[in-house]
Amino acid sequence: MIDIMPYLEILRYVLAGALLFGGAVFMIIGAVGMLRLPDFYARIHAAGITDTLATVMLIAGMMLHSGFTQTTAKLALVAIFLFLTSPTATHAVANAAHKAGLKPRLGKVQPPHPRDKMKGAK
Amino acid sequence: MGLGKFIGYLVSLSAMLVALWLTLSGYFDKPLLLSLGAVSVGITVLLVLRMRILDDEASPYHRLFGLVGFWGWLLVEIIKSSLIVSKNILRPEMLLTPRMVRVKTLPASTYGRVLFANSITLTPGTVSVDLDDDEIIVHSLLKEMTNKDDFAEMARRCARAVGEKESIS
Numbered sequence: 698m699i700d701i702m703p704y705l706e707i708l709r710y711v712l713a714g715a716l717l718f719g720g721a722v723f724m725i726i727g728a729v730g731m732l733r734l735p736d737f738y739a740r741i742h743a744a745g746i747t748d749t750l751a752t753v754m755l756i757a758g759m760m761l762h763s764g765f766t767q768t769t770a771k772l773a774l775v776a777i778f779l780f781l782t783s784p785t786a787t788h789a790v791a792n793a794a795h796k797a798g799l800k801p802r803l804g805k806v807q808p809p810h811p812r813d814k815m816k817g818a819k
Numbered sequence: 820m821g822l823g824k825f826i827g828y829l830v831s832l833s834a835m836l837v838a839l840w841l842t843l844s845g846y847f848d849k850p851l852l853l854s855l856g857a858v859s860v861g862i863t864v865l866l867v868l869r870m871r872i873l874d875d876e877a878s879p880y881h882r883l884f885g886l887v888g889f890w891g892w893l894l895v896e897i898i899k900s901s902l903i904v905s906k907n908i909l910r911p912e913m914l915l916t917p918r919m920v921r922v923k924t925l926p927a928s929t930y931g932r933v934l935f936a937n938s939i940t941l942t943p944g945t946v947s948v949d950l951d952d953d954e955i956i957v958h959s960l961l962k963e964m965t966n967k968d969d970f971a972e973m974a975r976r977c978a979r980a981v982g983e984k985e986s987i988s
Contacts, residue, residue, distance in 0.1 A: 723901065723905065726905045726909065729908055729909070730904070730905075730908035733908060734915075735915070738948075739915060739917060739960055741946050741958075742904055742943055742944055742946065743908060745904075745940070745942075745943040745946070746901050746904060746905060746908075746943045748941075749897050749941055749942075750897055750901035750943070753894070770842045774839075774842065774843075780890075781937075784936075784937040784940035784941045788940050788947055788948075791940075791958065792948060792949055794948075795948045795949050795956070796949075801917055801919060801958055802917060803917050803918060803919065804916070804917075805914065806914075806915040807913065807914050807915070808913050808915070810911055810912060811911055812911070
């Protein structure tokens with residue numbers, strides 16, 4: 698009978714690293730969306746990715762990394778607070794824009810291709 | 820409010836405050852610090868009683884059991900729509916079809932509605948912009964995310980998660 702505990706331990710760190718990496722990638726995607734999307738309402742959705750999936754992956758990765766400790770319990774609390782407060786903040790911002798009369802671009806919107814932007818920069 | 824409910828709220832609020840204190844401090848064997856923690860929990864409960872806000876909203880912890888399953892389902896939805904939005908952000912030929920839609924199928928209770936609006940905002944690609952008595956105005960990045968049945972499904976699950984007996988209004 699081989700002892701599988703050390704392997705599980707390695708697997709835990711690998712999974713934690715993968716989750717942290719994935720979270721970082723989604724953070725960058727959110728930032729790219731912030732820059733590329735055309736108007737205020739569309740940019741909120743890019744911020745939404747960093748708010749939700751990226752944060753969940755980062756916190757889950759940190760929880761796996763710290764194992765069964767007090768830190769994990771605190772991270773779980775952080776996750777719950779974020780899950781309750783971040784949609785409220787997003788809604789407050791979107792609602793303020795709507796009340797102030799900012800009109801979203803509707804229908805079909807096609808932002809410029811990165812290649813064309815490069816041409817313009819020259 | 821009946822006495823039974825009152826005691827229920829009181830006990831669950833105190834238990835959650837004790838659990839929060841223990842989680843955040845991490846002390847289990849220092850009598851002085853533990854008694855100081857007990858005093859601060861006691862003062863908090865006294866303040867809540869004095870402010871007369873001890874009700875369903877100040878002590879909503881009995882709802883947690885229904886919410887756990889819902890959050891699991893919501894997490895899957897968040898992952899799915901995050902991938903769709905990310906794919907659209909990274910595409911060089913980005914083609915967006917933004918829309919404002921009115922969602923009229925809502926959970927009956929205030930709690931259910933707050934949970935529903937929050938869930939819409941949490942799902943990337945849709946943001947609840949305005950709340951009225953009988954509708955939520957939702958801005959969506961892509962038109963395939965404004966499927967009526969998907970909103971109805973989410974409303975039904977929200978209503979069930981907060982323990983509404985009847986289905987959506």
